[in-house]
Amino acid sequence: MQNFHLSRRGLLTGVGTTSLATLLRPILAYAQTGIAPQRLLMIHRSDGTCLGSSNDARWYPTGGTTGWTASPLLSSFTDGKIASLQNQMVLLRGISCPRNMNWLGDKHGSGFVGMLTPPVKDVGPTTLPKLPTYAASYQVDPNSKSVTASDQSIDQLFLNQIPALKGAPCPVPSAQLTASTESADRMTTIPYGGSCVRVTSYTKPTAGAPMTQGGTVVPVPVALYPEASPLNAFQDYFASGLVGMSQAQIAQAAAEEKSVLDFAVSGLSGLQSRIPKSEVSKVSGSLAAIRQLEMTLAASSSMTSSCTPPMFAGGPLSPGGITSCGDCGSSPVDTTTYPVWKQMKEIVKTMFLCDLTRVITFTFGYGNSSIHFQTVLQDPDLVGKYVDTKGKPLNDASGVHDISHNQGADPDDAQYIIDKYYCDRTAELLAEMAATPDIGGGSLLDNTLVVYWNECSNGNAHGAVDMPLVLFGGKFLNLNGGSYLQFGSTTTGQVPNGTYSVPKPPYVSDLWVTIAQKWGYSAMTSYGDPSWNTGMLSGIFG
Numbered sequence: 001m002q003n004f005h006l007s008r009r010g011l012l013t014g015v016g017t018t019s020l021a022t023l024l025r026p027i028l029a030y031a032q033t034g035i036a037p038q039r040l041l042m043i044h045r046s047d048g049t050c051l052g053s054s055n056d057a058r059w060y061p062t063g064g065t066t067g068w069t070a071s072p073l074l075s076s077f078t079d080g081k082i083a084s085l086q087n088q089m090v091l092l093r094g095i096s097c098p099r100n101m102n103w104l105g106d107k108h109g110s111g112f113v114g115m116l117t118p119p120v121k122d123v124g125p126t127t128l129p130k131l132p133t134y135a136a137s138y139q140v141d142p143n144s145k146s147v148t149a150s151d152q153s154i155d156q157l158f159l160n161q162i163p164a165l166k167g168a169p170c171p172v173p174s175a176q177l178t179a180s181t182e183s184a185d186r187m188t189t190i191p192y193g194g195s196c197v198r199v200t201s202y203t204k205p206t207a208g209a210p211m212t213q214g215g216t217v218v219p220v221p222v223a224l225y226p227e228a229s230p231l232n233a234f235q236d237y238f239a240s241g242l243v244g245m246s247q248a249q250i251a252q253a254a255a256e257e258k259s260v261l262d263f264a265v266s267g268l269s270g271l272q273s274r275i276p277k278s279e280v281s282k283v284s285g286s287l288a289a290i291r292q293l294e295m296t297l298a299a300s301s302s303m304t305s306s307c308t309p310p311m312f313a314g315g316p317l318s319p320g321g322i323t324s325c326g327d328c329g330s331s332p333v334d335t336t337t338y339p340v341w342k343q344m345k346e347i348v349k350t351m352f353l354c355d356l357t358r359v360i361t362f363t364f365g366y367g368n369s370s371i372h373f374q375t376v377l378q379d380p381d382l383v384g385k386y387v388d389t390k391g392k393p394l395n396d397a398s399g400v401h402d403i404s405h406n407q408g409a410d411p412d413d414a415q416y417i418i419d420k421y422y423c424d425r426t427a428e429l430l431a432e433m434a435a436t437p438d439i440g441g442g443s444l445l446d447n448t449l450v451v452y453w454n455e456c457s458n459g460n461a462h463g464a465v466d467m468p469l470v471l472f473g474g475k476f477l478n479l480n481g482g483s484y485l486q487f488g489s490t491t492t493g494q495v496p497n498g499t500y501s502v503p504k505p506p507y508v509s510d511l512w513v514t515i516a517q518k519w520g521y522s523a524m525t526s527y528g529d530p531s532w533n534t535g536m537l538s539g540i541f542g
Contacts, residue, residue: 036440037355038164038476038519039448041348042155043429044200044363045422047108047404048459049073049468050415058389058416059468060093061484065539068484072389073416074470076423083431087482088445090471090540094488095511096503097455097464098532103128104140105147107462108367108401109196111455114464115508116200117149117221118528122502131194131220145194149202149221154512154527155359156203156224161521165358172237174359175351176201176226179341181333183366184228195223197367226363230343237347237356238290286354286439293350334375337365338382345429352444353436364422367455370399373418386420388413404459415459426452430472442475449474449515465503469511471540477518478542485539505534514540 050058050073061068070078070086078086098119099110104126113128120127126140128147152160159165159174166173176199178184183198205219227233344362351357365371374397377386387393388410396414398407403414433444440447450472457463465488471479487506509527514537516524526533 034440035164036438036442036447036476037167037352037358038162039352039358040155040158040165040360041352041448041450041473042200042361043426043450043452044361045419045426045452045454046363046365046367046369047400047454048415048456048463049419049454050412051457051463051466051468052460055412055416059419061091063484065484066482073419073423076420076427077430077470077472082424083427083434085427085430085434085445085472088434088472088475088479089482090480091484092469092471092511092537092540093466093484093486094506095467095469095537096488096505096507097457097467098503098507098509098528099464100125100127100502101462101464102501103147104142105130105144106194106197106367108455109145109147109194111462111464112196112200112367113147113149115453115455115467116153116155117202118151119507119509119532120150121529122531129220145196147194147196148223149196150528151202152204152221153200153202155201155361157524158516158519158521159359160204161516161524162519164519167355167358170355170357172351172357174201174224174361175233175237175357176224176361177233177344177347178226178228178363178365179337179344180363180365180369180371181228181336182369182371183226183363186225195225198363199223199225200361200363201226226361228340230340230347233344233347234294237351238293289350289353293346333370334372337371337376338379341425345425345432348429349432349436349444352433352448353439355439364425365400368401370401372397372399373414373421376421377417382421386417388416393417401459404456406460433473445473446475447473449477449479467508469508474541477515480540480542483539485537487537506537507532507534509533510535510537511540 057071059071059073061071061074063069068091074091077083077089097111097114099114100122101107102125103110105128110128120129129150130144130146131148155174185198201224202221203224205221227236341364348360348362351360374394377383377394384393390413392410392413394414394417396403396410398411398414400418403411403418405411430445430450433448434446436444438444438447452470452472454468457466457468473479488504509532512527513524513533516527517536518541
């Protein structure tokens with residue numbers, strides 16, 4: 001094996017992102033300031049939930065603002081079987097997605113764009129921006145995937161405007177991850193290639209990349225497709241970015257069963273004269289966490305001893321993302337959904353623990369998800385653990401999107417089981433974060449504001465009212481944990497499975513403004529068109 005050597009000077013100076021110093025900078029910054037990291041984690045599950053006139057009790061709890069009793073779905077977070085987080089969560093009800101139900105274009109895509117990006121003025125059925133690369137017929141197609149964002153998404157806006165989210169700065173400004181190859185697929189063919197049903201993060205528009213908005217050509221935001229390969233995420237975010245090794249060198253190290261970080265760790269002994277003794281153990285601990293993650297991936301099906309990328313339909317995963325594969329078929333996306341999630345969960349925790357980034361967006365699946373949970377739940381870790389509210393196992397071979405549109409043998413109960421799976425997986429991550437001490441005191445969850453969301457309320461109607469939203473953590477913002485807050489009206493007949501034009505306030509844009517103000521971004525007094533802003537939401541923060 002080639003003898004890699006990291007000099008003391010290189011370790012200390014750390015030019016750019018090609019040395020271990022990219023990790024040391026944020027850790028040393030804490031040693032100097034004593035201020036714990038503050039983070040944002042946004043977790044998305046797709047295709048609506050069980051909400052509707054007869055199923056609300058499956059999601060919403062019973063009781064008042066405090067002391068409420070969790071619903072069957074939300075019990076994942078509260079009953080202690082996986083997590084006991086009731087006092088660290090705020091459940092929101094009655095908040096609408098700021099979009100007109102009659103706008104043209106894919107309604108799941110409209111939900112993604114409406115929930116996360118600046119809502120646009122309601123001036124007609126073609127209000128949402130359209131990608132100009134699509135044929136004219138798809139510009140007016142109510143199911144077109146050509147709709148897209150008008151500007152950067154809320155996570156990127158917060159990253160750019162809230163200093164605490166930038167770290168020292170953190171080596172990785174933000175990370176986008178998924179457990180589904182469907183979400184990472186960069187297809188461009190008509191009509192399936194829209195980023196609107198796959199992407200949860202957009203950066204600011206770049207000049208020379210136009211889109212059409214109300215007949216006007218304007219710059220298009222850059223879609224940040226999520227990474228579906230744990231191996232690629234590790235190589236991109238941890239290995240090559242931290243120690244300056246090429247992909248070939250990393251592969252060689254893995255083939256010889258060597259840690260790509262081993263050669264770097266030895267240089268820590270030379271830092272003892274430059275770092276307070278109390279901080280050396282924290283640096284060592286962060287490196288140990290990365291090494292453990294590396295070894296976990298190496299032992300899994302997604303990273304063999306020869307570091308061969310895993311194979312999915314359409315070709316191997318690569319650092320740039322996956323090759324186009326349509327919906328990728330049933331078997332690959334089904335059989336990898338749970339194993340990939342387990343690895344992505346570790347990547348999220350380790351990136352936060354090592355202060356590599358303070359902004360992560362994660363999606364379980366894209367807006368027309370074809371994941372077949374009857375296969376997913378055959379994983380040995382999951383067999384026999386999921387039944388509906390009547391005690392019956394999932395008896396529906398349909399994909400998530402089809403089930404959300406009342407297809408299959410028993411769509412309501414199948415949707416419940418799918419929702420329960422997503423709640424359980426999210427509860428696992430948050431419980432582990434709550435049990436992990438953070439570099440600046442408290443836990444990883446204490447120092448992270450987590451937003452758990454869906455692009456629709458009721459999937460069959462593509463509902464835009466009563467959006468199922470939960471906040472977790474955020475102790476640094478004084479989140480009023482244990483609260484069940486009801487806004488707006490849920491008794492007007494404008495229920496999630498209704499047909500209507502403009503949903504009633506308040507809107508999720510009001511939520512983003514409320515969070516921004518609490519986080520010190522006082523200049524943000526509205527988000528998007530003023531018509532979708534109705535004021536601050538009370539009770540979320542103390």
